[in-house]
Amino acid sequence: MGKVIACYKWVPDEADIKINSDHTIDLSKAKWKISDYDKNAIEAAVQAAQVLEGKAVSLTFGGANAKSSLKDALSRGPDEACWINSDLASEADGFVTATVLAAAVRKMEDVSLVICAEGASDTYARQITPRLGAELDWPVITSVSNISINGNTIRAERQLDDCIQTVEAELPAVISVLPEVNDAPLPSLKAVIAASKKPVTELGDKDLGITDLTSKTRVQSQKAYVMIRKNIIFTEGDALDQVKELVGNLKKEGIL
Amino acid sequence: MSAEEKFDVIIIGAGPAGSACAYILARAGKNVLMVERGSSPGSKNVTGGRLYTYALEMVEPGLYKQAPLQRRVVREQIMMLGENSAVNIDYVNYDFGEDVPQSYTVLRAPFDEWFANEAEKQGAFVASGILVDGLIEENGKIVGIKAGEDEMYADVVVAADGVNSFIAQKAGLRPDIPAHTLGIGVKEIIELPDEIIAARFNLQGDQGAAKVAIGCSDGIAGGAFIYTNKGSISLGLVLNPEQVGQKGRSIQEILQDFKMHPAILPLLEGGKTVEYGAHLVPEQGYQGVPSRLYRDGLLVVGDAAGFVINTGTIIRGIDLAIISGAAAANAILNSIEGTHAGPLYMEELQKLALLPTMKMFAGWHSIISIPRMYKEYPELANDVMRFMFTVDGQVPEKMSKAMMNIAKRHVAVKQMLGDGWKLFKSV
Numbered sequence A: 001m002g003k004v005i006a007c008y009k010w011v012p013d014e015a016d017i018k019i020n021s022d023h024t025i026d027l028s029k030a031k032w033k034i035s036d037y038d039k040n041a042i043e044a045a046v047q048a049a050q051v052l053e054g055k056a057v058s059l060t061f062g063g064a065n066a067k068s069s070l071k072d073a074l075s076r077g078p079d080e081a082c083w084i085n086s087d088l089a090s091e092a093d094g095f096v097t098a099t100v101l102a103a104a105v106r107k108m109e110d111v112s113l114v115i116c117a118e119g120a121s122d123t124y125a126r127q128i129t130p131r132l133g134a135e136l137d138w139p140v141i142t143s144v145s146n147i148s149i150n151g152n153t154i155r156a157e158r159q160l161d162d163c164i165q166t167v168e169a170e171l172p173a174v175i176s177v178l179p180e181v182n183d184a185p186l187p188s189l190k191a192v193i194a195a196s197k198k199p200v201t202e203l204g205d206k207d208l209g210i211t212d213l214t215s216k217t218r219v220q221s222q223k224a225y226v227m228i229r230k231n232i233i234f235t236e237g238d239a240l241d242q243v244k245e246l247v248g249n250l251k252k253e254g255i256l
Numbered sequence B: 001m002s003a004e005e006k007f008d009v010i011i012i013g014a015g016p017a018g019s020a021c022a023y024i025l026a027r028a029g030k031n032v033l034m035v036e037r038g039s040s041p042g043s044k045n046v047t048g049g050r051l052y053t054y055a056l057e058m059v060e061p062g063l064y065k066q067a068p069l070q071r072r073v074v075r076e077q078i079m080m081l082g083e084n085s086a087v088n089i090d091y092v093n094y095d096f097g098e099d100v101p102q103s104y105t106v107l108r109a110p111f112d113e114w115f116a117n118e119a120e121k122q123g124a125f126v127a128s129g130i131l132v133d134g135l136i137e138e139n140g141k142i143v144g145i146k147a148g149e150d151e152m153y154a155d156v157v158v159a160a161d162g163v164n165s166f167i168a169q170k171a172g173l174r175p176d177i178p179a180h181t182l183g184i185g186v187k188e189i190i191e192l193p194d195e196i197i198a199a200r201f202n203l204q205g206d207q208g209a210a211k212v213a214i215g216c217s218d219g220i221a222g223g224a225f226i227y228t229n230k231g232s233i234s235l236g237l238v239l240n241p242e243q244v245g246q247k248g249r250s251i252q253e254i255l256q257d258f259k260m261h262p263a264i265l266p267l268l269e270g271g272k273t274v275e276y277g278a279h280l281v282p283e284q285g286y287q288g289v290p291s292r293l294y295r296d297g298l299l300v301v302g303d304a305a306g307f308v309i310n311t312g313t314i315i316r317g318i319d320l321a322i323i324s325g326a327a328a329a330n331a332i333l334n335s336i337e338g339t340h341a342g343p344l345y346m347e348e349l350q351k352l353a354l355l356p357t358m359k360m361f362a363g364w365h366s367i368i369s370i371p372r373m374y375k376e377y378p379e380l381a382n383d384v385m386r387f388m389f390t391v392d393g394q395v396p397e398k399m400s401k402a403m404m405n406i407a408k409r410h411v412a413v414k415q416m417l418g419d420g421w422k423l424f425k426s427v
């Protein structure tokens, strides 16, 4: 039966990001982790693989430090892991990442479904799923909050701003899931121990036979922004007047 | 039970005690599982500041050279704070750390992670992000652990789960630990450029300073410490939680007052607090060590066993944790599949000088429980200094009389004699 691939990104933990006084960003002390949203993607893939009676495979495109992610990913349930180890990952844009992931999916053969998160917790560019679908020429369903699979058909609920849309597609397909899709459980002790015995495939970008791997966009700078506070204090009149004035101001700002 | 579900040894907790034990056992070829509840070793550890490196030497000669150590402590300072003054004893010895590596400041998060990694390199299996919530007992013997739904078996289980050990309590080796036997520690890491640290603490290169202070806790039993790291200083307090409660003060407030003391503030100025944490410390020394440190199939090490020495001027827990972890590992290696490892462990604790050292310091607990140590005596010291250095053109009081008056102002003579006797007897 077909494989289900979960794509994930190895990202710096946002809790450890420091902002320097010139607003530049310091990642030197950050620990790295699997992007939180991707944990739901991995769980969704494990569940889908059970339904399809196939294997769940985790897939990541990352630099040398992403090696530390493999055990964590596998302890979340996939049967195998694949790591595209490449220095290009750190500066890759949506084009490069999707090209690499698509090539890896093609190489794996017999893939029924690829599951990504809606976006990564660091850049949240939301490009990979649509680009990957286009690369592979497979149907794409985004913003998925519920999945059911019947035979060769996937039926997905898409959570939109104010309604839920139900979409069907034939497999193979590419979908991106929202955190609502499941509550990715913490790995258990046995799962952590079992993870170390599962197979890992490591490939370089050269092994994928891709000709063009230059980013089409280049990040020029990355800086924290400063929120300018209005610092208004209402002092006129009694408490009732002050509350009225506060509410009036909030309405004027369009907040209420 | 399949082979998948059984290890030779399971260690609960990847602090210094657990990692030392795992390292030695794995090096000897044992199949070791070390389980840590934090998302990675060290992520739950906010404590500490300095490590006496002899302990790492006992695990593996030269190992400390690879450890992420901060600064080599050459400068020991004891401060007695008055309201607006301070008496500072400054002892510097530039031989410290040259031939006999004595002590280095450490940051626990990177140190613990490194040490667990070294154990892993020796072949131990480290499972992080897993909370052990029970023991498996068969016919009176501990045969494994429970973590959520999962059960895992071992010949021996080692409880290295730190102060307030839930595992030792579960095994019936410790009663619920009463508050007065614990200290509450709070610590901040404050970032400062190395040049500024060197200038403010009078250091060069990788030299470091360790400062302890009393008279800064509003009369509550306890004291403060400041350690210099690379690019930061660790600053904190260890206090008696009961007395903090009785005073109706928050620990955070007392820490803030300490930081604002005119003799402390200039050391910190311009720094940025990047980490804050609180943790308990066993406070009773030798008296706080449970009467039994093992059961059939279970050994208790480190803080879980109460192995901390706090004299007010030095706090030693990390080194004792490492030594006890090594003692447990040696005992297990000398036993046959862990049977009767308990008595062997007690022998090792003697051989590695841990229990005799704790015994030596046993009296200190009664000294640090003299309430006057935290207010009256530091103030007295400050008044004596003020008298000695005050020159105002008047005829000064006769030295002996002045001293007597200062002393009486703070402590009744009878009390002082009593405290002196206690000091003499305990040390």
Ligand SMILES: Cc1cc2nc3c(=O)[nH]c(=O)nc-3n(C[C@H](O)[C@H](O)[C@H](O)COP(=O)(O)OP(=O)(O)OC[C@H]3O[C@@H](n4cnc5c(N)ncnc54)[C@H](O)[C@@H]3O)c2cc1C
Binding pocket: B012, B013, B014, B015, B016, B017, B018, B035, B036, B037, B038, B041, B042, B044, B045, B047, B048, B049, B050, B051, B052, B130, B131, B132, B133, B160, B161, B162, B163, B166, B184, B185, B186, B187, B236, B237, B238, B279, B280, B281, B301, B302, B303, B304, B307, B308, B315, B316, B317, B318, B319, B320, B321
């Ligand atoms: C503020 C402060 C300052 C200190 N300063 C110093 C100092 O300068 N020098 C010094 O030598 N000592 C110092 N100490 C004491 C020292 O920190 C401890 O003695 C030492 O950390 C004990 O090591 P341990 O391995 O026994 O326990 P810990 O370091 O506490 O490690 C226990 C580990 O077990 C894990 N764990 C606990 N329960 C479970 C469970 N159920 N399942 C899985 N994992 C679990 C914890 O997450 C933790 O990682 C200080 C303590 C404090 C609070």
